[in-house]
Amino acid sequence: MPRDLGQRAQDFREKWLAPSGGWLGELVIFISDLTGVWDVLIIAGVFVCAWIVVRTSPMEISMVLAFVFDLTIPLQYYNNEYLRKKHAEHLENYWPSLMMGCLIEGVCFFLLHPDLFTLIVCLKTSAMTILWMIRDQDGLPIKVQSPFDPSGRRSSGGGSVRDSDGRSSSRRSGGSDSPPRTSRDSSRTSSTRPETSNSSSSRPPKPSSSSQAPDTSERSESKPSSSGSSTPSNMPTSKNVSNPYKYLHRAGYSDPAIAGMILALNAAEKDRARKQMNAWVQEKDRKEIERRDKRYSESAKKAGWPKKFEQGGEGSGGGKTTLAIPQEAIEKAGASMKSKKVPSEERKKVMDLLKHPKSEKELQAAGKILKEMGIPVKLPKGGEGGESSSSGHKMGESDGHGGYRDIKLSKDTVQTLNQAMAQKQWSKEDHVKWLAYIQRPLSRREFERKVIPLAKSLNVYIGGGYTGGGPHRFDVKKLAEIKGKIKSRCGVDSGMADHMIVHAINQRTSKEAQDMLNRWVSKGIKRDEFEKLRRPAPDWA
Numbered sequence: 001m002p003r004d005l006g007q008r009a010q011d012f013r014e015k016w017l018a019p020s021g022g023w024l025g026e027l028v029i030f031i032s033d034l035t036g037v038w039d040v041l042i043i044a045g046v047f048v049c050a051w052i053v054v055r056t057s058p059m060e061i062s063m064v065l066a067f068v069f070d071l072t073i074p075l076q077y078y079n080n081e082y083l084r085k086k087h088a089e090h091l092e093n094y095w096p097s098l099m100m101g102c103l104i105e106g107v108c109f110f111l112l113h114p115d116l117f118t119l120i121v122c123l124k125t126s127a128m129t130i131l132w133m134i135r136d137q138d139g140l141p142i143k144v145q146s147p148f149d150p151s152g153r154r155s156s157g158g159g160s161v162r163d164s165d166g167r168s169s170s171r172r173s174g175g176s177d178s179p180p181r182t183s184r185d186s187s188r189t190s191s192t193r194p195e196t197s198n199s200s201s202s203r204p205p206k207p208s209s210s211s212q213a214p215d216t217s218e219r220s221e222s223k224p225s226s227s228g229s230s231t232p233s234n235m236p237t238s239k240n241v242s243n244p245y246k247y248l249h250r251a252g253y254s255d256p257a258i259a260g261m262i263l264a265l266n267a268a269e270k271d272r273a274r275k276q277m278n279a280w281v282q283e284k285d286r287k288e289i290e291r292r293d294k295r296y297s298e299s300a301k302k303a304g305w306p307k308k309f310e311q312g313g314e315g316s317g318g319g320k321t322t323l324a325i326p327q328e329a330i331e332k333a334g335a336s337m338k339s340k341k342v343p344s345e346e347r348k349k350v351m352d353l354l355k356h357p358k359s360e361k362e363l364q365a366a367g368k369i370l371k372e373m374g375i376p377v378k379l380p381k382g383g384e385g386g387e388s389s390s391s392g393h394k395m396g397e398s399d400g401h402g403g404y405r406d407i408k409l410s411k412d413t414v415q416t417l418n419q420a421m422a423q424k425q426w427s428k429e430d431h432v433k434w435l436a437y438i439q440r441p442l443s444r445r446e447f448e449r450k451v452i453p454l455a456k457s458l459n460v461y462i463g464g465g466y467t468g469g470g471p472h473r474f475d476v477k478k479l480a481e482i483k484g485k486i487k488s489r490c491g492v493d494s495g496m497a498d499h500m501i502v503h504a505i506n507q508r509t510s511k512e513a514q515d516m517l518n519r520w521v522s523k524g525i526k527r528d529e530f531e532k533l534r535r536p537a538p539d540w541a
């Protein structure tokens with residue numbers, strides 16, 4: 001599905017305002033958080049007001065105001081020692097453009113009519129502001145982010161990230177980790193569901209990095225290209241960050257240090273690990289890199305690297321594997337996909353996975369694919385997948401945030417998402433992780449935070465009915481029956497009925513929840529209550 005305007009406003013904040021917005025970005029973000037109005041609308045209002053002031057002022061005043069506006073934001077970065085160092089190339093590219101603009105403006109002052117001159121001033125100032133804000137701290141154009149990161153939140157490289165050795169990499173305005181948007185609508189929505197912590201957006205696992213394949217940086221240019229170094233066979237397996245070896249190797253760290261860093265990331269929480277990864281990858285101080293290299297090399301040796309992580313050993317991330325699918329089952333799967341006219345690109349990905357599973361998770365995903373095709377196969381121990389797999393997702397278990405994993409996507413939905421991922425040409429690693437993730441039992445929180453954004457990024461309609469039982473463990477089948485009655489009695493569509501049910505089952509007590517559902521089924525919903533519920537209703541499907 002196309003992204004909504006709220007998501008676009010959040011992206012505008014994280015990619016443009018926070019890294020290079022200076023006082024203007026801070027002002028817009030403050031007003032946005034205070035009023036709930038999108039950043040884009042606020043900055044548009046500021047632009048209109050500034051344009052009116054400059055256009056209606058005398059020539060001299062217009063020129064001075066424009067010059068001050070062009071100069072204040074870059075000077076804010078130049079006068080801060082830390083930000084000046086981070087934005088050195090950005091500033092170096094900006095000054096010549098500013099001087100050229102001022103030179104043209106000076107010539108126009110003597111040659112043009114005042115009305116035309118103020119128009120030139122407005123255009124020049126607008127161009128200089130855009131020229132400054134469309135580039136990152138390295139002076140490179142800010143690019144659109146890579147495919148959606150299922151971890152709920154995309155990871156960002158900004159904020160204050162404290163290295164595990166105690167060193168703090170603080171970013172203030174120069175970083176990309178801006179405070180999350182807090183609008184009035186979001187505050188209303190929070191009352192309908194238990195509060196959830198940031199999981200990483202962060203960026204579900206692309207299963208993610210989480211297990212999903214997380215973005216190691218908010219901006220795509222801070223990532224090295226995907227065609228990087230292959231991971232050595234004795235490198236520890238990363239649990240929280242996707243392919244950290246490639247990015248750390250390009251940043252200048254040695255293999256022993258990278259092994260120690262991966263072990264440190266595995267020991268940290270997922271959000272923390274991603275932010276730490278950002279700090280390491282974006283570090284450009286050679287002395288700091290050498291210091292970390294020495295420290296984490298020693299840490300890896302203490303953990304038994306490399307002997308403990310040789311091919312087939314504990315934590316190994318590469319090398320040959322004894323995991324295998326019976327050849328007969330692979331041939332049956334290939335014939336089945338051909339008969340069903342599965343696109344060749346998708347068929348090739350699936351066959352590659354079946355022939356060469358490189359990890360326990362990939363083996364589980366392969367087992368599930370064969371099971372969906374109706375092909376019986378006996379996998380190696382631990383490779384059956386299913387609800388009791390090593391992922392720890394069991395039907396009905398707690399998700400650790402007050403909810404329970406009682407939602408299972410239909411086979412048709414899983415197949416549709418699978419085909420969409422193949423059409424988007426996702427990497428094999430991300431495709432396999434996501435495919436395994438969406439076949440697990442999910443809680444409502446995981447469904448909203450990961451599956452729905454995934455579907456939107458793939459432009460796939462999931463449909464309704466995935467409400468779950470809520471914290472009071474309502475019977476999911478009975479809720480499905482109640483949904484039909486609510487639609488009929490209240491005259492609402494499927495999406496709104498789902499929203500009403502989720503709101504009801506998340507009431508403080510089960511009695512309050514049951515009374516609310518009974519009232520809607522028997523008496524319908526009052527107009528004011530409907531309006532109150534409709535405003536924060538999210539686009540779940």
